[in-house]
Amino acid sequence: MRVLGIETSCDETGVAIYDTEQGLLAHALHSQVAAHAGYGGVVPELASRDHIRRLLPLCEQVLSEAGLARRDLDAIAYTAGPGLIGALMVGSTFAHGLARALDIPVLGVHHMEAHLLAPMLEPEGPDFPFVALLVSGGHTQLVRVDDIGRYELLGESVDDAAGEAFDKAARMLGLEYPGGPRIAALAQEGTPDRFRFPRPMTNRPGLDFSFSGLKTYTRNTLRDATEAGEADHQLHADVALAFQTAVVETLAIKCRRALEQTGIRTLIVAGGVGANRALRDRLSAMVEPLECRVFYPRPEFCTDNGAMIAFAGHERLRAGQQDGPEMLAWPRWSMTELPGLDAAG
Known part of the structure; x- marks a missing residue:
């Protein structure tokens, strides 16, 4: 299973592809630090607009680096929360739109669960x-x-x-x-x-x-x-x-x-x-x-990134979990509310 992971919870746009057999195939990240530095923190509206600009080019980049076409994807995972509502909606709508166009499953991932599982991307x-x-x-x-x-x-x-x-x-x-x-x-x-x-x-x-x-x-x-x-x-x-x-x-x-x-x-x-x-x-x-x-995790996967979303989504998608038709975006979401892998989506 090849899963495209999309991260847009705050001020980094991350995209990656994770494969069941080969592991992480490609990942790319755009940081908005320079755009927000003058304000001393993240400006939500600026963050959302920058995700819109960056998301499609980054997807094309990782597909190219992995030597894949869109039709080679088997599923899409995206950050559904917690995070900034506008930023989350960018990733959610993009993921659902692309999944529908490709007729493949899509799943909203918990941002902190993805962080928690990020060390599993390492060889040991x-x-x-x-x-x-x-x-x-x-x-x-x-x-x-x-x-x-x-x-x-x-x-x-x-x-x-x-x-x-x-x-x-x-x-x-x-x-x-x-x-x-x-x-x-x-x-x-x-x-x-x-x-x-x-x-x-x-x-x-x-x-x-x-x-x-x-x-x-x-x-x-x-x-x-x-x-x-x-x-x-x-x-x-x-x-x-x-x-x-x-x-x-x-x-x-x-x-x-x-x-x-x-x-x-x-x-x-x-x-x-x-x-x-x-x-x-x-x-x-x-x-x-x-x-x-x-x-x-390696330092580049400590901060927000698409690789952790692709991996976390891969684990749940492979267990049969997926979204319904609703696009999900939850600014607040307790990790203790998540189902186990044996719960069907």
Whole structure:
């Protein structure tokens, strides 16, 4: 089965083709970062319009790279949610229109499930069960995964997601959007231990997260240093390092707690923040004494992409699931509502 995957949930247009026998055949991505950078975040209307411009050329590109024609496709998968409603509708209408023209099945995919399964695109992927840390601009969640469609939410952010917190802290430091890579780069120049930021909600039981307090702590630290006449590049680097370290340590503490509570010995990390090198290093050090393993997608598949949609859709389409005639777009959609693979579409 050859599945065309379409991702248009936010500010990246991703397209890919996944084949049952050969795996990932081709993938392409257009990022809108430059278009939104001047606004300090994603502008939904601009995102939707850019998806319209980019989607068809990207589809033609991946078909060409895979050496396929449209008639060679067996099914189409697209991101149905969660995400920006206008952006989701672009992908949904395109996928349904093309599927109808080709008379092939089409399926709306859950964006976070696709992130969760992205490490399985790697040559050595994880086996079930595992604990998943989904960490991005819109979500920070710990999920127990026993199989595709068998999910238990263990904990999530009660306010800002980790990626959102990175973006807000970056703005305070005068850095461009997106904030995560900018803070990571600046933190390399930071002085270790000059500042120690709190590790929120780690001194109480449970697996929920809270990052909004770090935003306030960052603002207050910058304000106090500025009033003391210490505002310079080194200050910003030191604050960036302290902020990143606090986020990374908080995530690592909660991941360790989740592994210990579930007794599961495999951790996967997915989502844009999963590309952060400091986080990867800390989690690798954390799991070693526990005799656990940690898996990641390759960095290009940490952020939104069509490959993860094609793969997630492939798994469900192969099990017989597919959309009816309705075009689906759900800005909010809990992953725990998803059916297992044995549920017919």
